[in-house]
Amino acid sequence: MQPFLNFLLLTLLFSPSLRAQKESGSPVDETPTRANSTDGLYISWREHIIDSPITSRVPFNGSDGLVIEDLDRDGFIDIVSVHESDATYDSAEHDPDFEESSLGHVRISFGSFDPKIWTSVTLAEGEIVSSPEDAAIRDLNGDGFLDILVAAENGHVVFFQNPGKDIRTRTWPSRIIPMTQERGSFLRVFAADFNGDGKPEIVSPNKGAQRPGPSDFSKSNPVSIFSISGNPLQSESWRETILGKYSIPQNSEPVDLDGDGDLDIIIGSRGEQRIAWFENISKEKLVFKEHAIGIVGTLVSGFNMEYLDVNKDGRLDIIAASNQGLVWIEQPSEIDSAWIPHLIGSFSPDSITGLELADINQDGLIDIMAGSYSRGSRLNEANASINDPLGRIGWFENKGLDKDWIRHDISRRKRGMFDKFIAQDIDGDGDTDFIGTRGNSAELDGVFWLEQVRSREPLRAFTPARQNDSRAMALPKDH
Secondary structure, X not given: OHHHHHHHHHHHHOOHHHHHHHHHOOOHHHOEOOOEOOOOOEEEEEEEEEEOHHHHOOOOOOEEEEEEEOOOOOOOOEEEEEXXXXXXXXXXXXXXXXXXXXXXEEEEEEOXXXXXXXXXXXXXXXXXXXXXXXEEEEOOOOOOOOEEEEEEOOOEEEXXXXXXXXXXXXXXXXXXXXXXXXOOOEOOOEEEOOOOOOOOEEEEXXXXXXXXXXXXXHOOEEEEEEEEOOOOOOHHHEEEEEEEEEOOEEEEEEEOOOOOOOOEEEEEEOOOOEEEEEEEOOOOOOOEEEEEOOEOOOOOOOOOEEEEOOOOOOOOEEEEXXXXXXEEEEOOOOOOOOEEEEEEEOOOOOEEEEEEEEOOOOXXXXXXXXXXXXXXXXXXXXXXXXXXXXXXXXXXXXXOOOOOOEEEEEEEEOOOEOOXXXXXXOOOOOOOEEEEEEEOOHHHOEEEEEEEEEEOOOOEOEEOOOOOOOOEOOOOOOO
């Protein structure tokens, strides 16, 4: 009997499932938090659903862009979110038989006095917002009401005009920016006043094809500024200024990189694996000068970037995902000299996409919230393993210059894409929470917020909002 028991024990111990569990430990969600605030309390996170296909009974998924403002002027923040609504689409893999979808949803979630109560409505759906990827909010017609811009990955940039009253129920008049119609694939959109005339311009990169193939990497597509003279609802009111052309450009973010008081533009090229910036050289006209950003030993495509003077030398540095991991890229004293990357940390084997800056533990140093992009099927997670790129949320604690950053993992699941976070004290308790979008997980997609929870004893790192969710996963050994 004893030999049989010994055999059984060895069989169980070295079975694949138990071996993986032994090597990797508990799922990230269930692991007790190690993070602390300055008051000595432990920091963990609780998820709350704001908008989802299940709660709304609206068939959207593939949630991406996210922006917030008080659209209806009731004193509470509102959330504009975009959803490509195609559970089969994968922008990182070329499929010559891929048929572009005409689906898409743009949603507005109106806030209230209670952070757990939101009223969500559909602003637009279908071809006018085909595969929407990003949104921006700005008063474009000068009537005092905030309007909305949406970048549709399958075709164009569209303007939605705030009707002013009863915006939860009234139709928002719209106009596709004419120079963008049927001209490519628009991934990001930003609105800012570049020439100081009090009127915003729109800047957007055209990546060329929604699902780029090998031939698309050899093509150059424009990053453009769109200016308005007159009524934005009229096609003739729009003008285009092309800044430059790149291989699959995927960013065009306004930021005062040189610190001279006006807004420059930073672009990212997926095809070239590099970033560059356009210096704003005119106070009155839309005139820009292109500069390369040469980074020593690091490739950066610049899909999501954040900006912070990390070393407090008075110059703005760049935080981005690279081939090395998450890095901060030090701006040199001469801006056209070589920029130096410094490793913050890694999400390996997961791929960092979303970034947001905030002082999470209230120690006076800016930390980084990060999310990753799961690969594989959005509908079926059976083949996803612990070593695959999965959907993770975590944050990097800034310990000060010349000290290593500390990574705190929050959640890791087989399905999930977290490429947008906004820092906001949602519940008004004095600490930083985060609003985010989740994609790549079909019916589990949508908009959520992460409540920062502080406790005297360490709690599990993450408490999900759903009982039935994508499977929670551990990290591979030594990660």
